[in-house]
Amino acid sequence: MKIFEYTNINETRQILKRPVQDLSEIAPLVNEIFTGIKKRGDMALAEYTLRYDGAKLENIRVSPEEIESAAGSISPGLKEAIKMAMENIELFHASQKTVPRMIGTMPGIYCWQKGVPLERAGIYIPGGTAPLFSSVLMLAVPARVAGCKEIIMCTPPGRKGEINPVILYAAKVTGVTKIFKAGGIQAVGAMAYGTETIPKVDKIFGPGNQYVTAAKQIAAMEGIAIDLPAGPSEVMVVADETAEPSFIAADMLSQAEHGTDSQAVLLTTKKEIAEQVALELEKQKKDLSRKEIIDKALEVSAAIIVPGMEELIEVMNDYAPEHLILSVKDPEGMAGEVVNAGSVFLGNYSPESVGDYASGTNHTLPTNGMARGWSGVSLDSFLKKITFQKVSENGLAAIGPYVEKMAEAESLDAHVNAIRIRNKLPLARGKSALADRGM
């Protein structure tokens, strides 16, 4: 981790530039695989699974026996931990429910908004060495709280067609309806367009590598809803003199172990804190199992020393971190200054690890500065907010003349007539009847 003194926001932006993912090179491959899935469905899926996962599958759908056998292999301690995390996630996401309120905007005109669950949520869970079962909890639990009828999950199989048992167990206890052995671009394509076996879903959720991200984005361009375009994970720790350098270093390392392109940033008013954190990083990383990943991630990490609170708040919101840890004397006060962030951790005893797994908040969050315009996954991500309006005959008589005026000014006379015919007025006769035309 290099230490920089703040001079101006533009220089800081350069220092904190995220490692860029260029997805455009992947687009042709995504289009090729999507075309295969659209045209040949399961046949194509099986070929891609053989090609990319090295697995020749007997069945695409995970069988009840496979799920039961997985459950048997999980330790009681891990089962208990998963149960506790599920309960917290459920409690927090259930608290986000809203009740439709009917608003009388004018006499005889009533409007309301209702959250209606997605019928079919699709969840992608990556494979690989570290089984991300926590993402199953973070996506399937809110889907169930929202009331989605079906929760579809795709995850890549190993060479023998096996799925990590913890992932299967997490899917079982969170109420995932159907689990399929499919990974990468082809899994996204299958959920976006449907195959004989894998149903087309209404929205695709979940983390993934650059291939999965590119596939989700291209599916989104074709009209399939997605949660977020995921990028490399990142954390910013904001620290003053009350922070504990060993805690900060531990949090930065927990970010760094996610991947070589994970960025961990320390933002502080105290140079001494940055120097102590640098020493702690060296000390703590020695014994970690993912040391090589961590070393590379720390190369894209930095500490920024700011002269005062004004610059600190500016850099914090300009960076728009996915995870933001506030290790300061008055974390609540500082939280009030946060404009752009995914999830915020207040005080010295709120490490990111807690939010990653179990506090109750969601860990699917906007990366790469997207927190400026995007929110993380929440209950709302599994709901469509449909609006309704009911107008009475008297209500229409009252609002009608105003609507006519505006429709005339937009030169839309059929819109005028939809009002007039109900209010028993003579219909507009094309251009001639539009009084305000041309303004």
Place this chain on the structure above:
Amino acid sequence: MKIFEYTNINETRQILKRPVQDLSEIAPLVNEIFTGIKKRGDMALAEYTLRYDGAKLENIRVSPEEIESAAGSISPGLKEAIKMAMENIELFHASQKTVPRMIGTMPGIYCWQKGVPLERAGIYIPGGTAPLFSSVLMLAVPARVAGCKEIIMCTPPGRKGEINPVILYAAKVTGVTKIFKAGGIQAVGAMAYGTETIPKVDKIFGPGNQYVTAAKQIAAMEGIAIDLPAGPSEVMVVADETAEPSFIAADMLSQAEHGTDSQAVLLTTKKEIAEQVALELEKQKKDLSRKEIIDKALEVSAAIIVPGMEELIEVMNDYAPEHLILSVKDPEGMAGEVVNAGSVFLGNYSPESVGDYASGTNHTLPTNGMARGWSGVSLDSFLKKITFQKVSENGLAAIGPYVEKMAEAESLDAHVNAIRIRNKLPLARGKSALADRGM
């Protein structure tokens, strides 16, 4: 409008297929213009404005004098109508505000979610013959209710550099902060990446033609938030024997006049209703000013006769209409069956026109079946939902062992250590300390 008898859902899907927009052909042009804007800012913008709008601009930003002069040219009647619409839109969107609730998911662990306004909302308003000032109301009013600090608007100038006065007036009264003379792909690029004059925004909203839509989607792939990928507008009218055919025809015509690719669908259990609507369409369209557009739009429109309520509800939700009018005996009951729709109009006196302008609901809605996974624009579209968590020392001691268990199972030992170092436990020593490894 052709009339079809329902046989099965797949055939109905074929009949109701929306006119497809292929945006991939536009992508190279978008990339070229975006590159120009990124590299040369205002200079490039001026060149594209000359090329595509035929305007040689003296200033990109609309001056206070231009705005004042526009206000002077608006009739008192139209001003009053705009005021009324604004008040209804404001009332309904303000009712969508939520108050952060702190949830104690476990003793010592508190989580909450807070809606924080976008700092800078960007609004695109198309030019052309029909000035869509209603879209200014639908986007700038919720942005102001949300509390956005800046509301930036781009709209293409005419050949003399002029902007339609009603658009300027609507922008003025809704509190748009800065208005720029920029249209098409270059306007989207300017708001996405910023130029010397036009600031980079956090999210881009607003309707537009296929060029604007492609530009918004490509900007979204590069990480800029957008409201919705907009497609051609559409309405579905659901009617039983209590419906009034002349009203239905008027509503279908008001949809058809939007554009040649606008789809108007009648879904009914009564063949007689469909036949009467067909006659009414012929009768009413004669005198409308946009007759040619309407004729083409009616070619992509249809009536579907379903045998019963079950098929009716299936087709309704399968089509997932942007606008859904329920002209039935029990519209409230039918509204309860709606799973996929943008905005719903209940009863014979709730024409789409009312929602397009003034009832209070938003008219920026998901088209092309996207209502399955997307919501229309609402107050939330202008907010980021940031989550917060605060864990006490005792809270961490309680939740810590569970988090460790899960982090171990995901092979993330730095995550384990972020807990242990705070709970004053010996740090995990790489792989050897991870008890559950391998499961």
